[in-house]
Amino acid sequence: MTTAAKRSDRRISPVFLGIVAVTAVSGWAVWTDFAEQTGFAVFLFVTGAWIVSLCLHEYAHARTALHSGDLSVADKGYLTLNPLKYTHALLSIVLPVLFVIMGGIGLPGGAVYIERGRISGRWKHSLISAAGPLTNVLFAVVCTAPFWLDALDGVPPAFQYALAFLAMLQVTAAILNSVPIPGLDGYGVIEPWLSYRIRRQVEPIAPFGLIAVFGILWIPEVNIAFFDAIDALLRSLGVSEFSTRCGLDTYRFWQEFWDEQDPRCAVAG
Template sequence: MEQFLAFRLEELPFVVIALVLAFTFHEFAHAYVAYKFGDNTAKDQGRLTLNPIQHLDPIGTLFILIAGFGWARPVPVNRSRFKNPRLAGVLVSVAGPLSNFLIAFIAYGIFFLIIVLTGGAGVPPFFMDLLRMIVYLNVLLFIFNLLPFPPLDGYRIIEDLSSNSVRAKLSQYEQYGILLFLILVITPLDQYTIWPLLQGGINGTSQAFNAIFNTIFSIFL
């Protein structure tokens, strides 16, 4: 069974917890920002909540266990209800990935603090493993969702920042972008395209986190 999974069997409990946390806050962030800008669509459909059941997609969750990345249930957004559709659209789109970044940042900070203060002694190993997985998966989702492919948040950000003429062209070819994205994700091409980007982003973000917390703790400790 393990050969069909993207993670080792002993990692699965940590993966599940980290995914529930990541997906729930990601979708809640989309819904919350949309609500604040005047769109009640997600709220009316029960998506303005931190209840994971409202946000998890069974197939998307299974896919991340098998392939290493997946998706939650997209939050419905009606951009016509926004007072400033372009600005609100960008902020709604970026809210999800940003929530994952913040979760990873906080989890890394807790992990770093534990190591600095105790060296990990006396701390249950499962807790440290859980923190590592929370950091890894949230950074992964942060970077993955900012890729400029439909239907990811990165594509929606580009769409909202584009002029009306460019947006019309993007809409015209969106279905082909989705097809290209699926080909890159589910075929061996991912090892030469998407995964190098993700791995580079994960490594770079982890190094940035480490530098930030090294600086903070060198000042205050």
Template sequence: MNQVVVFVAIAVPVIFAVTLHEVAHGWVARSLGDDTAARANRLSLNPLRHVDPVGTVAVPLILYLTTDFLFGWARPVPIDWRKLRHARRDIALVAVAGPAANLAMLVAWGLALKLGFALDNGILISMSRAGIIVNIVLMVLNLVPIPPLDGSRVLSAALPPGLARQYLRLEPFGLIIVVVLLASGVLGRIVGPVLVGVQDALFRLLGL
């Protein structure tokens, strides 16, 4: 298969995975009282409104060329936590919305993969496999409780307010912590079995 076609087939699910992850945060925030993302026109499904040059373009491209691992991110949608009607509960709900969107896309790409095999369509198979990988990675990694990942928002909502504030002070260093844990292989050893388990469960569910 032409390498350009393969690249496009992989790029499409990556772009939509990171886009819908962020838009889901904004949709849920709006339903819970915060219209900040809506007023900033960040609830659009147009990927160009959410592209981050590093997270949506550079990182996925480097990973595509050097590994079998796919990961990326879009520009975070703006959320004013003070506008949420029930702050502690709603912060957790907004946070969970991103991984939930990835779960929905994961199932959709699984169904697309099954269709690709039935039609013997190489492009659809490649696209679906990429969609499955990136959505599993986004869903699982974002649930790791390292600020500012989504899992940290859920955990902070469950902690006493004082302890939550102390915990969230890690946020400026969160990306560095994640990169170090990934580069050292520590994070991979922790979440790797989860990634494999989620994929196996999906394949069993869909009969793949």
């Protein structure tokens, strides 16, 4: 099977490279305490890294689809990692970033448009859907590596907090997006194995899956149970609840002007 695509369709977008550059520079500023306002540097670093992970999430869907037979993903620009090329830029990038800023939660975004009719084989369809959340899992492993490898000596507290918070975002995104609710990747994994009748019945409600997840998380009991599970998983990876909470606290740098930050999380800057 051919997976030919023009070289220009695979070239990494300057937009994505710019986001990576901002992430790298702000990460360096957090590490070296170069910025006068460390909280603002943490905000730029985590937000930039979060957008990078969203781009890689969508790229994983597209790249897997390409090798499964859908060559149209190259023509759509999905292989360039340009967030502006995605079918639902609002759902894929803007809303997930807003959810991080407002609620400190890694809510998954919308997927790239895959021409499923070009792809044969149920396993291929399932793998395409699974590729995105697996990218978040890999990102989480990288972010938590210094913790479970016990390699934090010399790592500045602010950078530790930022990594812990970023890891929490990746874990929540991976778990939420794996829930088998129509419109999310978890449902996309099992959809090829459902009967045609069930798929037709579910299709009209698929666009509201993300809203349903957000609504369910507003239920206090569900919210508490969910984040208790997230904290337990992160603790098993060596990331303490204190580190993730301080990461969120430092990320919300604007709170320090209202004395709303936990003084135990104070960092230089």
